[in-house]
Amino acid sequence: MYIIIAGGGREGYQLAKTFLALEHEVLLLDSDPYRCELIAEELGSVVMCRNPSEVQTLREAGASRVASRQGL
Numbered sequence: 001m002y003i004i005i006a007g008g009g010r011e012g013y014q015l016a017k018t019f020l021a022l023e024h025e026v027l028l029l030d031s032d033p034y035r036c037e038l039i040a041e042e043l044g045s046v047v048m049c050r051n052p053s054e055v056q057t058l059r060e061a062g063a064s065r066v067a068s069r070q071g072l
Helices: 010-021 033-043 055-061 063-069
Strands: 002-006 025-030 047-049
Touching: 002 010, 002 063, 010 025, 010 033, 025 033, 025 055, 033 047, 047 055, 055 063
Parallel strands: 002 025, 025 047
Antiparallel strands: none
């Protein structure tokens, strides 16, 4: 399953880590470059350093792919 997580704080980070362990495809969005770097060091290239509240960011992240896979 393809999962987009908005925000790389404590909860977002733990969600990403959990879903990756379950072998899901994960993209974590966060606008803080420092946080993005830390997450990338820990989890790999699953982070996009962009504002998750912007429509263009969600398009680039593949939000339509998430909806289509969920049958929405």
